[in-house]
Amino acid sequence: MSVSAAAPSYVGDGQGGIALFDYNRGGQQIGSQGASPGDIVIGYAIGFGVTSPLLITGNAGLATVTAPFTVTMDGQSLQVIYAVSHPTYPGLYQFAFQLPPAGTVPPPSGNLSFQVGNSTPVADSISL
Secondary structure, three states: OOOOOOOOEEOEOOOOOEOEEEHHHOOEEOOOOOOOOOOEEEEEEEOOOOEEOOOOOOOOOOOEEOOOEEEEEOOEEOEEEEEEEOOOOOOEEEEEEEOOOOOOOOOOOOEEEEEEOOOOOEEEEOOO
16 A cells, blocks of 8 residues: 555536636636636645645645645646645645746647646646
8 A cells, every 4th residue: 555645636627627717817717718828827626735834634724735736738837836725724725827828839738737746647628
């Protein structure tokens, strides 16, 4: 039996994907309308593991995830803005990243991959 420091599970959108929200559109959920190049995207998850400062299980508070959190699109790393515990809801994590800017060559397809530490990457896609 193997044990992982992180075992993420992402909050779903009810359609089999990850619920992602567009900061640039007032936190509107990204759905069929898609997102724009350069937008900041926010998502939620559980199971991101240890934080700094260390939070006791069952307690809420704002703390940074200690394992590396990466987001890629088409294999290219995106800028992760943060991966933190949610300050109000125990066990919930919030993350944010920025989509590639307009004019990126080749144009991104919207295929995303999320990974915390050495956990199994989770794939999803968004319309651009």
